Amino acid sequence: MSEAPTGDAGDPPVVAATGVTRRFGPTVALHGVDLRVAAGQTHALVGRNGAGKSTLVSVLTGLQAPDEGTVSFSGRPAPRLADRDAWRQRVACVYQKSTIIPALTVAENLFLNRHDRGPGGLITWSRLRRRAAELLAAWSVEVEPRTLAGELSVEQRQFVEIARALSFGARFIILDEPTAQLDGAAISRLFARVRDLQRQGVTFLFISHHLQEVYEICDVVTVLRDARRILTAPVADLPRADLVAAMTGDATVGRRRENDRAVESGAAPALAVRDLTGGAYRQVSLQVGAGEIVGLAGAAGSGRTELAETVVGLRSADSGRIEIAGRRPRPGSVPDALAAGAGFVPQDRHHQGLVPQMSIADNGTLSVPERLGRGGFISARRRDAMAADMIGKLAIKTPDPRLPVSGLSGGNQQKVVMARALAGDPRLLVLINPTSGVDVRSKEFLLDKVLETARSGAGVLIASDELDDLRVCDRVLVMFRSRLTSEMARGWHDHELVAAMEGMDLDA
Numbered sequence: 001m002s003e004a005p006t007g008d009a010g011d012p013p014v015v016a017a018t019g020v021t022r023r024f025g026p027t028v029a030l031h032g033v034d035l036r037v038a039a040g041q042t043h044a045l046v047g048r049n050g051a052g053k054s055t056l057v058s059v060l061t062g063l064q065a066p067d068e069g070t071v072s073f074s075g076r077p078a079p080r081l082a083d084r085d086a087w088r089q090r091v092a093c094v095y096q097k098s099t100i101i102p103a104l105t106v107a108e109n110l111f112l113n114r115h116d117r118g119p120g121g122l123i124t125w126s127r128l129r130r131r132a133a134e135l136l137a138a139w140s141v142e143v144e145p146r147t148l149a150g151e152l153s154v155e156q157r158q159f160v161e162i163a164r165a166l167s168f169g170a171r172f173i174i175l176d177e178p179t180a181q182l183d184g185a186a187i188s189r190l191f192a193r194v195r196d197l198q199r200q201g202v203t204f205l206f207i208s209h210h211l212q213e214v215y216e217i218c219d220v221v222t223v224l225r226d227a228r229r230i231l232t233a234p235v236a237d238l239p240r241a242d243l244v245a246a247m248t249g250d251a252t253v254g255r256r257r258e259n260d261r262a263v264e265s266g267a268a269p270a271l272a273v274r275d276l277t278g279g280a281y282r283q284v285s286l287q288v289g290a291g292e293i294v295g296l297a298g299a300a301g302s303g304r305t306e307l308a309e310t311v312v313g314l315r316s317a318d319s320g321r322i323e324i325a326g327r328r329p330r331p332g333s334v335p336d337a338l339a340a341g342a343g344f345v346p347q348d349r350h351h352q353g354l355v356p357q358m359s360i361a362d363n364g365t366l367s368v369p370e371r372l373g374r375g376g377f378i379s380a381r382r383r384d385a386m387a388a389d390m391i392g393k394l395a396i397k398t399p400d401p402r403l404p405v406s407g408l409s410g411g412n413q414q415k416v417v418m419a420r421a422l423a424g425d426p427r428l429l430v431l432i433n434p435t436s437g438v439d440v441r442s443k444e445f446l447l448d449k450v451l452e453t454a455r456s457g458a459g460v461l462i463a464s465d466e467l468d469d470l471r472v473c474d475r476v477l478v479m480f481r482s483r484l485t486s487e488m489a490r491g492w493h494d495h496e497l498v499a500a501m502e503g504m505d506l507d508a
Contacts, residue, residue, distance in 0.1 A: 012075030092165030102150030209299035270459020276320030343426030411442025
């Protein structure tokens with residue numbers, strides 16, 4: 001591990017995490033992590049999903065206590081977790097999902113629960129708005145205090161949150177994916193404000209999936225991988241290829257996925273997308289052949305998830321067309337997409353994939369009621385027979401298909417979701433993060449099932465940022481900031497794919 005300089009030798013760091021370890025049951029989320037951020041810096045914290053970034057932020061903001069290790073601010077121990085005011089005076093986090101209350105004005109959000117009160121305990125609104133105007137002017141935030149927060153742009157909400165944090169006295173701000181919802185012009189304005197605030201003595205910890213931004217705005221970068229700190233170095237001294245390699249653990253050669261499965265030629269495509277434009281994606285065209293597995297890769301905010309959800313009818317595009325096995329389903333209609341031949345594994349099995357109190361059998365057959373009976377009536381015998389077949393094929397561990405699906409492990413729940421996606425013998429299987437939150441054995445089983453499905457002649461689209469998911473693909477299409485930017489043929493290296501997903505030019 002290398003260590004970056006942290007300013008003048010006599011100045012303690014604004015924040016120092018030393019030997020921080022955090023466990024959740026048998027899972028180690030952080031293992032002996034060190035982080036030191038010098039005053040006036042913009043310090044980047046990067047790492048792949050699951051590296052430990054979110055857990056470290058929760059420790060640095062006092063939302064969780066480390067199981068081992070210490071946190072200090074400017075050389076002094078961190079406050080007790082219960083002393084929230086003391087934490088607010090030291091650190092604040094501006095999250096990707098805003099914490100501003102839309103129904104309140106800017107002034108009310110800035111001084112929530114800190115309202116000026118006059119005689120009788122009544123709020124003095126004129127004084128509150130005056131204080132808000134002074135605060136916004138002091139930090140050059142051009143927003144009217146009377147404006148409803150719900151009318152602000154994403155960029156304005158971020159600046160209001162920063163001003164609110166500074167009003168408590170904090171001079172250390174964590175920016176969590178601040179550019180994910182901003183366009184190029186707004187990002188430039190954000191970076192200009194960050195530099196201005198740096199000159200006024202504010203220190204930033206900058207978390208981003210877009211590595212190019214690290215080189216634009218940050219002084220130092222720390223890399224987490226597999227719950228450990230791998231590297232801390234000055235950005236100016238760190239080649240881009242070395243940064244990506246530290247994140248992936250992939251050296252110059254990297255790992256290859258051997259996949260000798262043949263793809264059908266001459267058959268009609270399982271999926272054809274032409275000039276599709278929606279809120280999170282622009283002018284996307286792609287094709288998935290029969291028997292082909294295509295990856296759709298991209299970091300958070302790239303548009304990959306929204307695009308996959310549009311294909312199966314969970315969203316409607318503003319323009320463009322989708323064909324599934326030669327049929328054009330009605331935009332925004334899941335039943336039409338299923339009838340055209342789509343099967344779907346959603347991103348979040350808990351909220352989108354399962355009905356927890358329903359049985360395993362019912363969950364596994366929800367998408368094929370027409371196979372279970374006539375006239376809207378379901379035959380329990382047919383349902384249980386189909387469920388038993390699914391349980392056997394997917395190796396779902398349960399003593400009885402009539403038990404609630406909520407009683408299964410995470411891996412077996414995901415197998416139920418996969419079973420339902422395959423129940424209609426789909427011509428196109430669309431999967432979003434299909435192995436998220438499952439154990440290694442379940443992950444390997446599910447990916448083997450994907451290969452088996454492709455061998456049967458179905459096309460497969462996997463939207464994911466997990467490299468293991470993408471290794472089964474014949475080719476990978478990369479999205480960055482709403483557009484398809486590159487295509488990786490079978491045999492790609494980890495560092496090449498990650499660089500493309502993060503918008504990084506390794507030759508720069």
